[in-house]
Each structure stands twice: as structure tokens, then as C-alpha cells.
Amino acid sequence: MGRMKRPASIIVAVLVAASCAAPGGPPAPKDTPLADLPAIDTNAILADTRALSADEFEGREPGSPGEEKTIAYLTDAAKKIGLEPGNPDGTYIQKVPLVGLTPEKISPLVVKRSGKTLTLKHHDQFIAFSQRVTDKIDLNDSELVFAGYGVQAPEYKWDDFKGLDVKGKTIVVLVGDPPVVDAASTATPKPLDKKTFGGDAMTYYGRWTYKYEKAAELGAAGVLIVHETGPAGYPFSVVQGFGGQRFDLITPDKNMGRAAVQGWLSLEAATALMKLAGQDYDKLKAAALSPDFKPVSLGATASMNFTQMQRTVDSRNVIAKITGADPALKNEYVIYSAHWDHLGIGDPVNGDKIYNGAVDNASGSAMTLEIARAFKKVQPQPKRSIVFLWVTAEEQGLLGSGYYASFPLYPLAKTLANINIDEINPWGRTKDLTIVGLGASDLDDYTRDAAAEQGRVLKPDAEPQKGFYYRSDHFNFAKHGVPALDPDDGVDFIGKPDGYGKAKREQWSNVDYHQPSDVVKSDWDLTGAAEDGKVLFAVGYRVANAARFPEWKNGNEFKATRDKMLGR
Numbered sequence: 156m157g158r159m160k161r162p163a164s165i166i167v168a169v170l171v172a173a174s175c176a177a178p179g180g181p182p183a184p185k186d187t188p189l190a191d192l193p194a195i196d197t198n199a200i201l202a203d204t205r206a207l208s209a210d211e212f213e214g215r216e217p218g219s220p221g222e223e224k225t226i227a228y229l230t231d232a233a234k235k236i237g238l239e240p241g242n243p244d245g246t247y248i249q250k251v252p253l254v255g256l257t258p259e260k261i262s263p264l265v266v267k268r269s270g271k272t273l274t275l276k277h278h279d280q281f282i283a284f285s286q287r288v289t290d291k292i293d294l295n296d297s298e299l300v301f302a303g304y305g306v307q308a309p310e311y312k313w314d315d316f317k318g319l320d321v322k323g324k325t326i327v328v329l330v331g332d333p334p335v336v337d338a339a340s341t342a343t344p345k346p347l348d349k350k351t352f353g354g355d356a357m358t359y360y361g362r363w364t365y366k367y368e369k370a371a372e373l374g375a376a377g378v379l380i381v382h383e384t385g386p387a388g389y390p391f392s393v394v395q396g397f398g399g400q401r402f403d404l405i406t407p408d409k410n411m412g413r414a415a416v417q418g419w420l421s422l423e424a425a426t427a428l429m430k431l432a433g434q435d436y437d438k439l440k441a442a443a444l445s446p447d448f449k450p451v452s453l454g455a456t457a458s459m460n461f462t463q464m465q466r467t468v469d470s471r472n473v474i475a476k477i478t479g480a481d482p483a484l485k486n487e488y489v490i491y492s493a494h495w496d497h498l499g500i501g502d503p504v505n506g507d508k509i510y511n512g513a514v515d516n517a518s519g520s521a522m523t524l525e526i527a528r529a530f531k532k533v534q535p536q537p538k539r540s541i542v543f544l545w546v547t548a549e550e551q552g553l554l555g556s557g558y559y560a561s562f563p564l565y566p567l568a569k570t571l572a573n574i575n576i577d578e579i580n581p582w583g584r585t586k587d588l589t590i591v592g593l594g595a596s597d598l599d600d601y602t603r604d605a606a607a608e609q610g611r612v613l614k615p616d617a618e619p620q621k622g623f624y625y626r627s628d629h630f631n632f633a634k635h636g637v638p639a640l641d642p643d644d645g646v647d648f649i650g651k652p653d654g655y656g657k658a659k660r661e662q663w664s665n666v667d668y669h670q671p672s673d674v675v676k677s678d679w680d681l682t683g684a685a686e687d688g689k690v691l692f693a694v695g696y697r698v699a700n701a702a703r704f705p706e707w708k709n710g711n712e713f714k715a716t717r718d719k720m721l722g723r
Contacts, residue, residue: 189608192696193529195522195688197681200579203232203521205675207495208513215512216499217402217548218255218468225495226471229520229545233475236527241474241542242564249472251547251558254465257400258284258292261461266299266428268455273431275424281379282398283418283459286367288409293460294416297325297376299432299453303443304329305366305378311351312446316373319450325377325416325457326370326450327425331386331620332361333444357622361386363419364552364625370414377416377457381425388621393669394419399501402551404558405467416459431455472555473545474564477530479699481538487569489695490542490637491526492556492628493519493576494549498669507671514663514673519576520545522684526576526692537699539571549577549628556628560635567632568720571704572598573639574695575629581676582659584683585645588690591616592624595713596638597705598694605693609686617646617657636717638705642691645683 206212207228213221230247240247261283264275275281285292303315305328313333337348347354352361359365363380370378384390397419403410420428429436432453442448473495479485497512511517527543530536542565546555560567588606590599593615603613616623624630629639646656667673698705707714 187533187696189605189689189693192689192693193532195525195529195685195692197685199525199528200518200521200681200684200688201675201679203524204513204517207517207520208511208673208675210509210511212511214499214501214510215495215497215517217253217470217496217551218466219499221499222470222496222547226473229473229495229524232524233473233527233543236524237531238475238527238543239478241476241544247473247475249474249559249564251470251472251555252405253402253468253470253548253551253554254288254405255400255402255468256285256288257464258398258461259464261398262459264457264459266431266455266457267296268431268453271431273427275420275428278395278398279421280424281418281420282394283416283461284397284401285415285417285463286401286403286410286413287415288403288405288465289411289463290465291460291462292415294325294377295458296456297323297458299428299455299457300324300326301429301434301439301451301453302326302328303448303450304331304333304360305369305380306332306360307369308352308360315443315448315450317449321370322374323376325379326375327379327381327420327428327453328366329440329443330361330363330380330383332358334386335444353619356616356619357625359622359625361622362625367414367417370417371412375414377418378414379416379418379420381422382419383422386620388618389664389668391419391421396498396501396669402468402470402548402554404554428455429453470547470555472547472559475527475543477527477537477541479538479540480536484538485540487539487571488542488565489537489539489571489699490544490573490632491523491576491691491695492544492546492573492632493523494547494555494628495520495545496547496550496555498550501671504671510669510671511674513675514578514581515668516549516577518579518581518684522576522579522688526688526695529692530696533696537696539699540565541695541699546628553628553631556631560631567635567637570632570637572695572698573629573632573637574598574691575627575632575639575641576691577627577641578644579681579684580644580687581679581681581684582644582648582656583651583680584649584686585611585656586647586649587612587614587645588687589614589616589643589645591641591643594708595711596640596707598638598640598698601694601697601705602640602642602690605690605697609690611645611686614646616643618660633713634716636713636720638707638717640691640694642687645687648683
């Protein structure tokens with residue numbers, strides 16, 4: 156599960172992440188009961204996952220020899236399954252033009268105030284990179300401003316900038332969106348206000364991509380986000396991975412409208428910076444929780460520089476399809492997606508430098524292959540066409556799916572749904588299935604009904620504060636109006652003690668996420684993943700045979716885009 160690319164326009168409304176799917180949703184067609192649909196083969200999933208995450212694939216970084224091996228593997232697998240070429244040009248490939256930028260010779264970040272100097276070391280205390288396609292990046296004596304959470308949200312009457320001109324300045328902002336307490340609650344402790352930035356659920360304002368976008372919009376020279384593990388949802392070691400090569404889509408202005416420097420500060424570095432500026436970090440953080448907060452000039456300047464190595468890459472999405480059996484409906488589509496890429500070769504951890512990405516996301520790519528096998532076996536064949544899309548550069552900011560959504564090979568107005576598979580459950584069977592953004596669309600009703608045939612229930616994301624809905628490829632379909640399903644692991648494991656699911660998730664986040672240790676493990680149990688896969692297969696199959704398109708629920712932020720697309 157990767158780092159988010161900026162969207163074409165800033166999406167500001169909150170997902171109904173903690174609600175339940177409406178019980179009165181449209182009935183899913185059940186001409187074929189779930190039990191009669193093709194089984195999902197755990198051995199096939201494991202074999203494909205093991206192959207794609209093998210050391211010889213070198214962590215599947217775009218533009219590397221690992222990409223060549225991955226594209227060949229997926230294309231060959233699609234052919235063996237009997238899938239048709241997904242590109243109308245007769246190939247299984249959609250080229251995705253990328254530029255790779257690698258910061259080099261990174262200087263320390265030097266902060267000066269009133270004759271005092273604080274020198275921060277790159278990688279250990281801060282991370283800096285740039286999206287500008289240029290050879291050299293300079294930040295020279297840029298005035299530092301603390302801008303709270305870096306949010307402008309008119310619907311919440313919230314503006315952390317209060318008219319301040321930040322052109323040429325470097326803003327320091329907090330991670331996440333403002334966790335505003337519900338003052339009217341009588342509970343102890345008081346919960347967060349669900350009407351302000353979604354309460355526990357992160358809105359897009361809380362994503363680091365939004366903060367970089369806002370800084371660019373306002374003309375800032377630099378933007379530094381203070382990392383804290385709790386609200387970020389991952390440790391600083393994950394942020395440190397930002398310091399290597401990063402890809403972006405090639406844009407006409409070469410991204411010169413972005414802030415020159417984008418980056419992160421460790422909590423310790425931010426605290427020291429505020430102390431140099433005569434400020435107390437904890438007091439500033441507390442002040443930023445009020446809509447009355449005003450940006451604070453720190454009376455200090457920041458300077459740093461680095462060079463960038465550039466290379467252009469024609470990366471690739473892999474795309475295959477099964478043409479629908481109904482001549483009247485075959486030009487309408489259900490898309491399954493999974494990202495094939497991971498982080499490649501990076502800094503060694505315990506002597507291992509290959510970031511294999513077994514769970515993230517060799518497993519999702521493997522599950523998508525297995526669902527494709529099930530579609531080839533099912534009878535009757537789906538009325539509408541089924542598209543299988545393995546996208547590149549998710550870890551670089553959802554670039555491959557972003558490119559497809561901007562340059563779709565099949566009209567998005569004729570695309571009924573996107574079902575995205577980003578990581579599968581390797582820990583056994585569950586009584587439940589998590590849906591991130593539960594209650595967003597009719598796809599949740601299809602999922603609820605299919606899961607019920609297994610005696611299972613749906614649950615909302617247990618960690619809505621981490622903003623998972625904005626962190627995977629379905630989001631690029633959603634923001635273009637296509638109903639998108641974001642399934643995640645269940646948490647109530649059969650035959651396991653209470654808290655087992657939470658403990659496994661925390662272990663995964665703290666130990667294996669974006670680390671070389673994300674490999675196939677000897678204790679994996681894919682029986683639960685197979686049940687999840689069958690549900691997701693059933694959802695796509697039933698949508699492909701349904702009398703009407705699935706819809707976004709009333710009040711969802713993506714409904715207006717869909718309605719406009721369909722001319723409503």
C-alpha cells in the first residue's frame with residue numbers, strides 16, 4: 156500500500172468511513188449462489204505471490220530489471236489463463252511515461268535565528284526531495300512559518316493560513332488533520348467531533364499529498380511535515396524511504412509549480428527547531444487545534460540544497476480482459492486492479508537490501524490472477540466485460556492508476572465498478588471482512604450479501620485515522636466518479652484469541668510494512684484470503700450481470716462527479 160499521488164482537484168468532503176452499508180441497498184442478483192461459483196485456489200495464490208516476490212524480481216521497482224521480469228510474468232500468466240489482450244491495440248500493455256528523480260549530494264538543513272544555528276542531518280533528522288524536473292534544488296534563507304495542519308477547509312470554516320502570503324517561505328505543518336474534540340459530548344474522555352474533519356476518520360486534508368499540494372498552490376518554496384508515528388500510521392523509517400529515487404508522471408511544466416523542497420522532519424528535529432525559534436512544540440500543536448489558530452512566523456530561515464539525477468522511463472500497466480457474453484452489454488466494464496510494483500533495492504536492513512513486497516503487493520497481484528482464472532471457469536460467462544489491470548508505480552504515488560484514470564482504455568462512463576486488491580490476508584479465516592469507506596456505494600451491498608452467504612459480516616475500517624481510502628489505486632477511479640471498492644483484512648479471526656487480528660496488523664505495520672522483511676512467511680494461512688477472494692469475485696460477477704449500474708450513496712463526495720459523467 157503506497158504513497159498517494161496528488162489528485163487533479165482537491166477532494167475535500169469526508170468519506171462515510173464509519174457508517175454501515177445501507178440495509179435497504181439494491182439486491183444483488185443471485186442466479187448462481189456463492190457456493191456454486193468457482194473456488195479460489197490458495198496454492199495458486201501462494202505460488203504467484205512467491206514468484207513475484209522472489210529476490211530475482213529485485214523488489215519490482217518501476218524502470219528496473221525487476222519491472223521487466225514482472226511485466227513478462229504477468230503477461231505470460233494472462234495468456235496462460237486465456238485472457239484477451241486488454242489494450243485495444245492488441246497488446247497487454249499500457250505505457251506509462253514516468254520521470255525518475257533521485258536526490259544526491261543532499262546538504263544538511265541549516266536553520267538560523269538571531270545568530271544561532273541548528274544543523275539537521277539528512278535521513279536521520281529530516282527527509283527532503285523534490286518533484287521539480289530540474290538538475291539542482293536550492294532553498295536559500297527561506298523564512299520559516301508554522302502553519303498548523305496546513306489546511307484550508309471552507310466547509311469547516313478552517314484556514315490555517317489566515318491570508319498569510321507564504322510565497323517564497325517554507326511552511327512547517329503537522330501530520331494528519333486537526334483532531335478536534337466534540338465539546339458537546341459528556342463522555343470521558345471526550346471523543347473527536349465527527350462533524351469536523353471526520354472525527355476519527357482521516358479526510359484528504361490529513362494526507363501528506365494534500366499538504367504538498369496546498370503549499371504549491373500558495374507558492375511556498377518549501378514544506379516540511381512533522382512526523383509522528385501515531386497520527387501518521389507508520390514509523391519514521393517509512394518516511395526515510397522517501398529519500399531515494401521517486402517517480403512522477405511527466406507533465407508539460409515539468410512540475411515547476413511545486414514547492415522546490417518537500418519533506419519531513421522527525422519529531423525530535425521539529426521540537427529542536429521550535430526551541431531555537433523560542434517556541435514550544437507542544438504548545439504550538441495544541442494551539443493548532445482551534446479554528447482561530449493563526450500562522451506563526453518562527454523568525455528563522457532555512458537553507459539547503461541538493462542535485463537530482465533524472466531519468467525517463469516508459470513504465471507499464473498490464474491489462475487483460477474477458478469480453479462480455481451479452482452483445483448489448485459487452486461494451487460496459489467491471490475493472491479489477493492491483494499494483495504490481497514495490498520499492499526495489501534500498502538501504503539494507505539486517506543485511507537484506509531487497510524490498511520484496513510479498514504482501515504489498517505481490518499477494519494482491521496474485522489474487523487478481525486467481526480471480527481471472529475463476530472468471531474463465533464460471534458459467535454462465537459474465538454479460539459485461541471484465542478487465543484485469545495490474546498498475547505500476549502505486550508506491551510512487553498511485554501513478555499507474557492515475558494515468559489509466561486520466562487516459563482510460565475503456566470509457567469511465569461505461570465502467571460500472573473498480574474492485575481494488577491491495578494486500579491480502581495471510582493469517583487465516585475471519586468472521587468478518589473489512590471495507591474501507593464502508594457505506595460509500597452500492598458495491599458494499601453486493602459485498603455484504605456475498606459475505607453473508609459465507610456466514611460473515613462487514614465491518615468498517617478499524618483505523619480510519621490512517622486515511623487508507625486515499626492510499627491505494629481505487630481512489631483514482633473514485634475521484635473520477637467510478638464506484639470503487641476497497642476491501643481489507645477482517646479482524647475477528649476464527650479460532651484465535653481476542654486481539655489477534657489487531658496484534659497481527661500492528662506487527663505488520665511496525666515491522667514488515669515497506670521493509671525487506673515483507674516476504675512469504677512459513678506460517679502463512681491463505682484460507683481466509685481465499686474466502687475474501689471468492690466474495691470479491693462474486694461482487695464483480697454479479698455487478699457484471701446486474702440490471703443497472705451500482706451507485707454512490709447519497710451524500711458521498713464522489714456522487715456529483717459520477718452524476719455529471721452520466722449526464723444526470
